[in-house]
Amino acid sequence: MHLAAALRLAPLVLAGAGALAAGCDLVTYRPPVGRDFGAPYAVRAGVPIRLNPGTLVQTPAVDASRRLFAVLEYEGGCREHTFVAESDASIGERTVVWLVHDDGGDRCDELVRDTVVVDLGDAYRPGALVLETPQGETVAMTSLVAGGG
Secondary structure: OOHHHHOOOOOOOOOOOOHHHHHOOOOEEEEOOOOOEEOOOOOOOOEEEEEEOOEEOOOOEEOOEEEEEEEEEEEEEEOOOEEEEEEEEOOOOOOEEEEEEEOOOOOOOOOEEEEEEEEEEOOOOEEEEEEEOOOOOOOEEEEEEEEEE
């Protein structure tokens, strides 16, 4: 299954007016302006994960070590995929974080659902954190960092 087909709600540009009617997969992935998300992926928000025996959180979440936990879906299955966090400077109390996906040249087309852990490093800033998706949505992150940020 192609990722574009799995993400029918994602903003896509159809290649040709008859492509949708003909049932073709002729689509072009277009991320929000000004962001490099790398290879296509989708964020699955609100998925419960257990960080340790006593802590159940909804994804995406940031733990006390400032690591981002997110459930993502992407095409692949034959090579290792990596994700790196980027962010905008804080605007007021909010910091926008997004992930850049390197698919390692993986051309397999299995739909992979994975819980990824990304060290936020310099992308972390105190305050409210939101994760921007390649589809242009922002999702509030659960923060377990002392002091709420």
